[in-house]
Amino acid sequence: MTTTLQENEPLQIPAQREIIDQIINEQKKRPGAVMVILNELQNKIGFISEPMQAYVAKQLRTSIGSIHGVVTFYSFFTTQPRGKHTIKFCMGTACYVGGIPQLIDKAKQVTGVGLGETTPDRLLTLEACRCVGACSQAPVVTIDDEVIGRVRPNKFPQLVNKLRVNNAH
Ligand code: FES
Incomplete structure (x- = not known):
């Protein structure tokens, strides 16, 4: 099977390819090399x-499935570049009952992307998260490290506009 490499694929960009090779070569003999390598790749x-996962698997002589399994299990790994800001929607019970599904629908309308996706301008990534402990303020979203409660769908466009405006300055 051949994999078609996309234009922004790090393996195709020499400087990034060098970083990837360096991380793999430095870490591959360590115990727990898979986690260390994936962590460094995510950070750097x-x-x-997907092609990076296949490449790591090949270099470590392991199956693509086992690498893919780790990447999909831990939410701090992403398979696409993240946006500058991450908006997370709390999927805990209080927030779910309190209107998160409707808020997610609104977010899709406003941003044009769904959960797990990033806007084409790389400004926003939308994600789901677990209860953040602010249940009395349901429905709750977080924008980067800030917890924002009682977000009604009609308020959501304002939040996004604020990020867009801040980004423009
Ligand atoms: S359920 Fe959303 S903050 Fe607890």
């Missing part, structure tokens, strides 16, 4: 694309 490259 910003995401772990």
Whole structure:
């Protein structure tokens, strides 16, 4: 099977390819090499694309499935570049009952992307998260490290606009 490499694929960009090779070569003999390598790739490259997963598997002589399994299990690994800001929607019970599904629908309308996706301008990534402990303020979203409660769908566009405006300055 051949994999078609995308234009922004790190393996195709010489400087990034060098970083990837360096991380793999430095770490591959260590115990727990898979986690260490994936962590470093996430930190230094910003995401772990499917071709990168296949490449790591090949270099470590392990199956693509086992690498893919680790990447999909831990939510701090992403397979696409993240946006500058990450908006997370709390999927805990209180927030779910309190209107998160409707808020997610609104977010899709406003941003044009769904959960797990990033806007084409790389400004926003939308994600789901677990209860953040602010249940009395449901429905809750977090924007980067800030917890924002009682977000009604009609308020959501304002939050996004604020990020867009801040980004423009
Ligand atoms: S359920 Fe959303 S903050 Fe607890």
